[in-house]
Every structure is written in C-alpha cells, then in structure tokens.
Amino acid sequence: MGVIALFRSVVKPFTDKQIELVTTFANQAVIAIQNARLFEEINTRTRDLAESLEQQMATSEVLQVISSTPGDLEPVFQSLLENATRVCGAKFGTMHLIEGDIARRAALYNVPPCLRRCGGDADVATSSKSGLGQVIRTKQVAHIADVRTNRHTWRVLQQHRTI
Numbered sequence: 001m002g003v004i005a006l007f008r009s010v011v012k013p014f015t016d017k018q019i020e021l022v023t024t025f026a027n028q029a030v031i032a033i034q035n036a037r038l039f040e041e042i043n044t045r046t047r048d049l050a051e052s053l054e055q056q057m058a059t060s061e062v063l064q065v066i067s068s069t070p071g072d073l074e075p076v077f078q079s080l081l082e083n084a085t086r087v088c089g090a091k092f093g094t095m096h097l098i099e100g101d102i103a104r105r106a107a108l109y110n111v112p113p114c115l116r117r118c119g120g121d122a123d124v125a126t127s128s129k130s131g132l133g134q135v136i137r138t139k140q141v142a143h144i145a146d147v148r149t150n151r152h153t154w155r156v157l158q159q160h161r162t163i
Contacts, residue, residue, distance in 0.1 A: 002026070002029060002030075002033075004022055004025065004026055004029075006022065054086075054087055055087055058083035058084075058086065058087050059083075061079060061083055062076070062079050062080055062083055065079040073106075074106075074107070077095050077106040077107040078107045078109070080095065080107070081093050081094070081095045081106075081107040081108070081109045082109050085109050085110065091110060092108075092109055092110040092111045092112065092115070093107075093108075093109045093110070093111075094107070094108055094109075094111060095107040095108075096132070098136055103132055103136075131144045131147070
C-alpha cells in the first residue's frame with residue numbers, strides 16, 4: 001500500500017486532469033513495485049539454484065576422490081574440507097578426528113600460519129570449554145558466530161597472538 005500526497009500553498013482544488021495524472025502515476029508505482037518484487041524473487045531463486053548446483057558439484061568432486069583413492073582417507077578428507085570451506089564461503093578450515101580426548105589433525109585448508117602455531121597443525125588435547133570440546137561433549141554441530149564469545153577459545157588465540 002502506498003500514498004501520494006500533494007500539497008499546494010494556495011487553496012485551490014486539483015483538476016480532474018491532474019487527479020487522473022496522479023492516479024496514472026500511482027498505478028505505475030504499483031507496477032514498478034510488483035516488478036521489483038518479481039525481480040527479487042527471480043534473483044532469490046537464481047541464487048538458490050546456483051547454491052544447489054555448487055553443493056552438487058562439491059559432492060560430486062568428493063565422490064570422485066573417494067572412488068579414485070580407495071583406502072586412502074587423506075585425499076578424501078582434504079577434498080571434503082576444501083569443498084566445505086568453499087561452499088560455506090569460509091577463508092580456511094580444519095578437520096580433526098577425535099580419539100578419546102585428543103583431536104588428531106586429518107586435514108587443513110588455507111589455515112593462516114598464526115593459527116597453525118596454536119594447534120591447527122598438530123594433535124591437540126581438547127578442553128570441554130572449547131568449541132571442539134563442545135562438539136565432542138554434545139555430539140552436535142556447534143556454530144560459534146564469533147570466537148570472542150567463547151572465552152576459552154578467545155584466550156588461546158590471544159596467547160598465541162593470532163588476533
């Protein structure tokens with residue numbers, strides 16, 4: 001819904017022709033709004049389709065690696081991590097396998113050197129307070145939007161001067 005409000009400094013009624021013209025403009029505004037909504041809907045669908053295609057291509061790449069390297073998990077993990085990082089629009093990623101309280105590095109992708117120094121490049125003992133510890137404890141995905149909100153992780157990053 002919209003309103004076109006016109007004001008004059010002189011008290012004088014608008015003519016039928018002026019009212020008709022403003023009505024035409026209002027109708028054109030409605031058409032423009034509908035077109036904009038349709039355009040946005042098409043753009044949303046196009047983005048959704050592109051995202052779906054990207055995910056399918058990533059899955060296909062991982063399946064190709066699995067079939068071409070039977071019994072060798074390292075290239076599979078690397079492909080999984082690279083594709084997950086790319087599809088999610090992340091800058092880097094790490095993959096660990098959990099054995100008891102130890103997280104063993106399975107793959108790294110584009111990890112900055114400063115993060116490699118604080119455990120991204122080695123086996124690490126997990127803390128129940130860290131994001132990784134939370135995943136191990138709950139066996140659920142943990143989405144930490146800002147690592148500064150996780151005091152343990154933030155403290156580790158500060159100690160290693162990665163921030």
